[in-house]
Amino acid sequence: MLWINYFRFLKGDLSKLRYKDSGKQPIQADSLIATSYEALGKNLEKSxxxxxxxxxxxxxxxxxxARLNEKVSELLKYNQPIKIVAHSMGGVLVRDFILYHPQTWQSLNKSIGFKAVFLGSPLGGSYRIPYVLFGKDSLIxxxxxxxIRNNTKDLLSVFCDFPGILNLLPINKNGNHDFSSRSFWEKLRAASGDSSWPIPSKKYWMSLPCIKTRS
Known part of the structure; x- marks a missing residue:
């Protein structure tokens, strides 16, 4: 995967991760990150x-x-116990699977032996996301x-339009931090001291149901 090829990090290829909202993405996820999950996977394979x-x-x-729904529906046909282990954003994905595909979820939840474990999943959203998008995160x-080709601001002009990242924004419980509001993003940009700092494009954040229902 491009985003864990360190040499391509150096030569500026992170900018090629730019999201395209029409058709199949030119870059696909084809595996888990071994440095993060290989040991866990091998341990679970014992049982x-x-x-x-x-x-x-x-x-x-x-x-x-929707893809996860297809996979779960396929696995349910085998009538074997299913266990889900979901880490970080993976847990939020399972949450959205439950919300968008309630019938499949009910079948899964009622199946014999089903268990789900969430590991550090920000089910209510995470304030680290705006922290990242305004260049405050140490990794960013x-x-x-x-x-060698892009600075932090250049990279964030790409990252801030990833719908998946925007899906992780904090849920607006008390109305103080409405991330579905363009004016709120403008206030954050003004507070950053850089009037040209990239913020999410309207065509992405306004079309996300998980953001629209949070206000």
């Missing part, structure tokens, strides 16, 4: 048949939830330093 579900974290979670700053 279970392990099936991985890799997904593109850039695209809308609703689209990934590091990427901006090692990329």
């Amino acid at each position: 279970y048949e392990v099936l991985t579900f890799q997904f593109d974290w850039r695209i809308p979670l609703k689209a990934s939830a 700053r590091l990427l901006g330093k090692i990329d």
Whole structure:
């Protein structure tokens, strides 16, 4: 995958991750990240048949939830106990699968032996997302330093239009932080001190059901 090829990080290829909202993405997720999940997978294989579900974290979670629904529906046909282990954004994906595909979820939840474990999943959204999008996160700053073609601001002009990332924005419980409001993003940009700082394009954040229902 491009985003874990460190040499391509250096030569500026992170900008090629730009999201295209029409048709198939030119870059596809084809595996889990071994450095993060290989040890867990091998340990689970001692007791279970392990099936991985890799997904593109850039695209809308609703689209990934539709793929997960297809996979779960397929597995239910075998009448075997299903266990789900979901880490971080993977847990949010399972949450959206439950919301968008209630019939499949009910069948799964009632199936014999079903269990689900969420590991550090920000089910209510995460304030780290706006922190990242305004260049405050240490990893983002590091990427901006090692990329010989793009600075942090250039990279974030790409990242801020990833619908999958926007799906992780905090849920607006008390009305103080309405991330579905363009004016709120403008206020955040003004507070950053850089009037040209990239913020999410309207065509992406306004079309996301998980954001629109949070206000």
